[in-house]
Amino acid sequence: MNVLQGCLVLSSLLFAIGLTAALARSNAILVLLGIEVMLNAASMNFIAFWRYGPQPEAATGVIFVLFGIAIAAAEAAVGLALVIALYRHQRSIRLQDATRLKG
Amino acid sequence: MNAVLLGLGLFLLACAATALALRNLIRSILLLVGIWFGIAAFYLWAGAEFAAFAQALVYGGAVSMVVLFAVLLTRRSHAETEAPPAPAARVASALLAGGAVAGVLVAAVLRTPLPAAGGPPPFVPVRALGALLLGPHAAALLIVGAVLTIALLGGVVLAAGGRAGAGKENSP
DSSP states (O other), X not given: OOHHHHHHHHHHHHHHHHHHHHHHOOBHHHXXXXXXXXXXXXXXHHHHHXXXXXXXXXXXXXXXXXXXXXXXXXXXXXXXXXXXXXXXXXXXXXXXXXXXXXX | OOHHHHHHHHHHHHHHHHHHHOSXXXXXXXXXXXXXXXXXXXXXXXXXXXXXXXXXXXXXXXXXXXXXXXXXXXXXXXXXXXXXXXXXXXXXXXXXXXXXHHHHHHHHHHHSOOXXXXXXXXXXXXXXXXXXXXXTTHHHHHHHHHHHHHHHHHHHXXXXXXXXXXXXXHOO
């Protein structure tokens, strides 16, 4: 296993841990954090392919990661605002309790 | 395989698995801050200094604080930072799905012929990144700025929108 494969295996395992958390946990905040871990695992792939790709001078992988970080920050802000709105309506952030579309 | 990558990988996987399995939300978030900084260290190791800086600043600084505030705003007592345990069937099916995805991805990576390790890490100065962002990627940068602004406004509206309704509910 070379270094690039090591990076990709690491990001795959991190992605699987995030996916497992997002599927298994009932708490909305922990589900959101699982999704964040998956996003970071995808960003690690961009950096690994940029580092060991044929044209590292192009810096495309770094640009992709910067845009990904900005989008993930926006997603976290909206997601946590949704969690607070859910708590205001249901008095709970358990996803099993959020069974109504209209609060 | 590189010893630094191996150590970093073990640290990241152990932190992620522990953080997302713990029932105490505050401890989970503190461990997740470790993961964000571990990923920043991975970027540094790969030679992407500016991405590492952005990762530490945005995730380690901003996102973790927002998450901590959300936890503190959505609990009614000290005991409520403990998340209730998920049903066993759901945990088992999630572990099965996660394991299957991990197996497929790792098998695909190991069976694909990928280029071996190259030379030293490439050096991309911040000036070159700025020229790229304001040159060929300027439209994408503007769109990301608009998305961030809309997300900020949406977050404020969502988080503060129910006050009028709450006041009406409490009134006799």
